[in-house]
Amino acid sequence: xxxxxxQDSIGRHYADWFTTGLRGIGMRYVFSRRGLWVINTPYxxxxxxxxxxxxxxxxxxxxxxxxxxxxxxxxIAFTQPxxxxxxxxxxxxxxxxxxxxxxxxxxxxxRVAFATELPFEDQSFDVVISxxxxxxxxxxxxxxxxxxxxxxxxxxxxxxxxxFKKSPFSAPLFISARASGLPPAFILRDxxxxxxxxxxxxxxxxxxxxxxxxLLPPVPRLALLARR
Numbered sequence: 001x002x003x004x005x006x007q008d009s010i011g012r013h014y015a016d017w018f019t020t021g022l023r024g025i026g027m028r029y030v031f032s033r034r035g036l037w038v039i040n041t042p043y044x045x046x047x048x049x050x051x052x053x054x055x056x057x058x059x060x061x062x063x064x065x066x067x068x069x070x071x072x073x074x075x076i077a078f079t080q081p082x083x084x085x086x087x088x089x090x091x092x093x094x095x096x097x098x099x100x101x102x103x104x105x106x107x108x109x110x111r112v113a114f115a116t117e118l119p120f121e122d123q124s125f126d127v128v129i130s131x132x133x134x135x136x137x138x139x140x141x142x143x144x145x146x147x148x149x150x151x152x153x154x155x156x157x158x159x160x161x162x163x164f165k166k167s168p169f170s171a172p173l174f175i176s177a178r179a180s181g182l183p184p185a186f187i188l189r190d191x192x193x194x195x196x197x198x199x200x201x202x203x204x205x206x207x208x209x210x211x212x213x214x215l216l217p218p219v220p221r222l223a224l225l226a227r228r
Contacts, residue, residue, distance in 0.1 A: 005138040005185045007087050007114060015090035018065070030216070032098060033070040040131060042212030043068065047129070049209040049225050050160040052076060056126040060084040061115050061149065062133030066095035069108045081106065083125075085113035115145035123154045130161045134194075135186040147201040153228045159203065162211060162223035166190045170219045191222045198226045 018027050029035045036043055047068075052058060054077050060069050063084025073082055086092055095110045113119050115130075115137065128149045137145055149159050164170060166188040195206040209223035 003138060005136060005141065005187070007116075007136065007141065010136045010185060011086070011088035011091070014064075015088045018094060019090060028065070028094065031064050031067055033067045033074075033102060036067055036071055038216050039214075040068070041215045043071070043131070045212050046160070046162055046209055046223050047072065049223070050127050050129065050158045052127050054078055057124065058082040059118075059120070059125045059128045059152065061118075061128055061130040061145070062086055062136075063095065063110060064091050065098050066108060066110055067098070068129065068131060069110075070098065070102050070104055073104055073107050078107065081109045084108065084110045085115070085118065086110070087112070087114055116141050116148060118148045118152055120152045122151055123157075124152045126154055126157050128153060128157070128159045130159075132163055134161060134163050135188055138187065143197055143201060146198055146203075150202045150228060155228060157228045159198070159226040159228070160209070160223070161194070161226075162209070162221055164188050165220040165222040166193075167220045172217060172219055191224060194222070194224055195226075198224070203228060 018024050018031070030039050052072065056078070057080045058069070058072065058078065060082070063069060063086050066084050069082045069084050084095065089112050092110045092112050099105055099108050099110070111119065115133070134142055134145070153159065170188055191208055198206050203226040205227045207225050209225050211221040211223045214221055
């Protein structure tokens, strides 16, 4: 796998993946609120680890078309709009359409932004979540993104991430990536490596979270909850 990953290129690849032909239709469904059970099967169990409540200000890092934020906002009447950021303008535009169709205009806000350059003031959020995003960050970008999350979190804030896990059983992911046209530049890491990187930027405690079973693709995942 490459040592350096171009985030702009990844964003463009995903935009093509979501907007081209029948594949685009399928991906827009799978990554919509309606398709969460397919691509993020145990998402409710994982999100429960962050103990999110209505008073929390929530940020989704690499939100795609906003499916997780819509799902959260259906269950929790947030006192402040939840916010999602993604590197792809096309995905943010698709996400805004999803929000409108779901009736969540004004309750969820989506913005174009890099994970390594978050456009928010220090200590702006109580919870940051990120699902299947950090594999597209090289080591330098990952540390910068973790440092940005630490910066925008309030004291005792929570950072919940889940991702494909580096494992011998993850080989099917590499094969399916080549076959499906998934943006090929990604790096899988193990939980200990990620925990060390989180602690390097200042997180005080990092705990593992049980992920449960994912349907698509059926390869190992990891989940971590870090506290500022």
